[in-house]
Amino acid sequence: MEARKRKGRAALSLFLAGVLLLLSGCAGSGSRQPQGDPSKQQSFTSFGAGETIRILSGSENRELENVLKKCAEETKINIEISYQGSVDIMRDLEAGAEEYDAVWPASSLWISMGDQQHLVKHTESVSNTPVVFGIRKSLAQELGFVGQEVSVKDILAAIQEGKMSFCMTSATQSNSGASAYVGFLYALLGKEDAITLADLESSQLQQDMTRLLSGIERSSGSSEWLMDMFLEGDYDAMVNYECLVISTNQKLESEGKEPLYVVYPYDGLSIADSPLGYVDHGEKGKEEAFLKVQEYLLSDSVQNEIQRTGRRTGYAGVKEENKDIFKSEWGIDTERILSTITMPSSEVLTQALNLYQSKLRKPSLTVYCLDFSGSMIGEGNDQLVQAMAQVLLQENAEKNFLQAGERDVNLVITFDNGVIHTYEAKDASPQSLASLYKAVEEERPGGGTDIYLPAIEALREMRENYDLTQYTPAVILMTDGKSNGNMDFGDFQDFYLQEQMDVPVFSIMFGQAQESQLDELADLTNARVFDGREDLIGAFRSVKGYN
Structure with a gap:
């Protein structure tokens, strides 16, 4: 692990849910209360x-x-x-x-x-509702997908030719992502019967899947948030539930924008x-x-x-009075019989998800910006260290399918009113990530709070040292107070817009953090804010599922 120390103004010259295995009802007035956010x-x-x-x-x-x-x-x-x-x-x-x-x-x-x-x-x-591709209609026409039967391999070809990218939820954190992933496995294997452990060992399958998943431009831990993110961005396509693609199109058309065209991969269709x-x-x-x-x-x-x-409320057709919702001009086929794939055994699903997380998915580039201001002394610092143990120590991360992939990059920037240290794991091995955790554990809080300086530094690290097209990048900013340093949101906005980067800055709100400041960062970078005031560990786990 390399430690590069930068402080104060000197730093100014230099910074995204089996699961198909894993991913309301009646409760009385008793003492049981839902946990979580x-x-x-x-x-x-x-x-x-x-x-x-x-x-x-x-x-x-x-x-x-x-x-x-x-x-x-x-x-x-x-x-x-x-x-x-x-x-x-x-x-x-x-x-x-x-x-x-x-x-x-x-x-x-x-x-x-x-x-x-x-x-x-x-x-x-x-x-x-089936899990489908929603592709910008003009692009779907250009690719020859409109009015045609489309296979997963057709989509893979478009990705390999550089004609299309897409957004999708994490296969290990969200049902839509997991469903799509398992459908991709069946299609690339060309199988109709259940997938086996031996099938997953196929080098050709792993190569094809890696190429397919390399087409992911943005990821998410939630199908609903994926829709919101898509609406705020400029992307080619997304994989999501048909019903959420319909909602997306309703909003796009109300704004006078181009709708998505629904494509049902005939060789790998999954249904929720x-x-x-x-x-x-x-x-x-x-x-x-x-x-x-x-x-x-x-x-x-x-x-x-x-x-x-x-x-849909059946597996074939919709009522005549509702066909205005399921518009054929959007590619929606209400006459299609929804025949789904056969789900593999739990053992195979577990292995498939582990393979996705550790080897096949597009690698993530994550920079954690962690608040070590004076207000974090004591319980705050203890909770932060415990939270980072859940994402950096691999024996913990594996329990929630958040383990690092072979090609992942992880950095930590610690800050108060200036950047304290920048640490980078040498690689994604458990030993290297444990060393990164050790550096966090040994950091000591003190000083004021400037959230904009480390965020700019994180983006600068990414731009100068990595080809962002090869990663799913994200900044994860955790703070417990109001930023009152030398920089403000305007400084960050100017830098972000000048660099023309599409990198989300996800924030975790803790303690007395100023929510409005974090909302501004999320709105600008098409990201979101996670509430860690009740459960900081859970917030870190959730946000890591977004990249």
Whole structure:
């Protein structure tokens, strides 16, 4: 590991969720409370007294919040929903999901693989949506994809010829990314029966998959946020749920912009079946309340309302009255029979995901800018060190499929009112990353706070030393206070726009951090802010899933 020390003004002359293996219901008024980031929770309170149902859900169900509000009103049941990533949903199920009364992930795989205690029952699919490519329509026409059957290998050819790139969620953090990845595996192998461990060892498969994933321009840990990011950026395509591509197109057209054209890879199509299941903690009243909510969501009128959001409620066709939502000019084919791939065994899925994370995905270039100002002395510093242990110490990172890939690059910039040190891991080996963690552990807080200086320094490190087209780059900035140094947002903005870099600056808010300052950085760089005030470790884990 190299340590390059820079301080004060001298620094001014020089800086993005199996899972198919891994990636709402009824809870009473008892003492069980959902854990995690409170900002992820929504509460829909009925007009009458009744049971409370707490649902652990994937982020894609945010689009059904109006449906849930009506459900709470009509059933007189209080509904609370907490949105989490795929790994967290699986982990909660493995631990018994004590804080929740129901689960509503994007795919049944999350329930079948996470519910090791067999607590989930009454599982029913609320809707389904295929995982598709949404490609700028003019580009889809140029590539010859409009009105044609398209294979994954056709898309790979376009990527290799430099004609297309795309955005996709992480296969180890998000159901849409995992579904797409497994579909890619089947297509590149040319298989219809289940994938085996021997198949994954194929050098040709690994070479083709590496080339395909090299086309990823931006990554995300959330399907919903991927849509928001796409709308704010200038990208060729994204892999996402058909329903979210429909939402994207509605917003694009309302702004007078070019829509996306939907492409269904015929040799690797995956489907999210949106199962809603009851988590049985032995409370009869809650089970009855859950069944009322589920019955409401599965009723004909509500199913029709759900279909109006762009989700399918069957595996063939949509109602005539809803075809205006599923526009054929967007490439959406409502007559297509949705036949999905056969999912491999849990053992094969685990190996496939580990292979993705450690070897096949586009390498990440991550610069951690860590606040070591005086206000971090004590508990703040302790929590920061513990959080970094979860992403840098590989025995911890592997538990959440966040282990470093063979070609990843990791740097740490420590700062107060100036840049203190810049540390770089020599490589992505566990030993080198452990040394990087040791440097963080040994750093001591003191001084004021300047968040803009280390962020500029991080971007400068990237620009001067790396070919960013070969990486998924990101700056991860963690701070616990208001920036009051010599630099301000205007200085950062001028640098960022002058350099014309498309590098997200993700922020983790802690302590008394000034949220408005972090929001400005996120808005400018098409990134987001994570709330680490209640769970700093969880925030670091979440943000690492975005690159």
